[in-house]
Amino acid sequence: MKYLVVFLVIAMGEITIGEAKSCLQCQAEGTNDCTGSPVTCQDNFDSCTTSFTFMSFLNSFKSVVTKGCTSILPLCYNDITLAAHNAKLVHHNQCCYQDNCNVGSIIMPRQNTTKNGYYCPSCFVEGSTVCNRPAKYACYGNNEDCFEYIGAGVFPGGQPNKYYIAGCITKKACTYKYSTILRSLIGYGAIRCSSGQTANN
Numbered sequence: 209m210k211y212l213v214v215f216l217v218i219a220m221g222e223i224t225i226g227e228a229k230s231c232l233q234c235q236a237e238g239t240n241d242c243t244g245s246p247v248t249c250q251d252n253f254d255s256c257t258t259s260f261t262f263m264s265f266l267n268s269f270k271s272v273v274t275k276g277c278t279s280i281l282p283l284c285y286n287d288i289t290l291a292a293h294n295a296k297l298v299h300h301n302q303c304c305y306q307d308n309c310n311v312g313s314i315i316m317p318r319q320n321t322t323k324n325g326y327y328c329p330s331c332f333v334e335g336s337t338v339c340n341r342p343a344k345y346a347c348y349g350n351n352e353d354c355f356e357y358i359g360a361g362v363f364p365g366g367q368p369n370k371y372y373i374a375g376c377i378t379k380k381a382c383t384y385k386y387s388t389i390l391r392s393l394i395g396y397g398a399i400r401c402s403s404g405q406t407a408n409n
């Protein structure tokens with residue numbers, strides 16, 4: 209009887225392992241599709257994703273398509289954008305919930321660039337992590353919070369360097385581990401967020 213119990217526990221353990229999601233994983237630049245190979249997701253990763261990120265810094269830009277697993281479900285329903293003087297990043301995500309369902313290409317939807325009444329201090333500094341004279345930047349779309357990116361990074365068209373970049377970011381983006389995504393795309397800087405200011409204060 210004891211052996212039977214041990215056997216059942218092991219069998220159930222295997223069933224649990226078998227339930228981990230599998231998603232296609234790949235990354236490519238300058239295209240809107242990549243051919244992924246299946247990977248087993250970590251236990252709390254509920255969704256497969258295909259994402260498209262567009263970045264522009266000074267006069268250089270690049271786009272990256274990424275497929276994989278995600279545990280950040282708010283990304284399935286919200287695009288994330290950062291906008292500042294000389295810097296812009298748009299991250300669009302499509303999620304699906306079956307094993308290896310994240311096949312096919314992705315199209316970036318048109319962005320809402322209507323000004324929303326919020327303002328953030330904005331700055332773009334390369335080669336240093338200090339901004340001496342932030343300018344006032346008018347936020348648009350769903351960018352109602354302010355961000356500061358401080359530290360190392362590799363931005364499109366550039367070499368690894370130190371940066372201080374500040375501007376507007378999608379409301380609440382900082383609360384959903386967005387820094388993890390930024391690190392995979394840009395580097396190892398820290399990102400800090402705060403509420404945007406309205407013109408009246």
Ligand SMILES: *[C@@H]1O[C@H](CO)[C@@H](O)[C@H](O)[C@H]1NC(C)=O
Pocket residue numbers: 320321322323324348349350
């Ligand atoms: C675009 O953004 C503005 C400002 O946040 C908002 O008032 C408007 O409803 C948005 N339009 C669409 C189509 O989402």
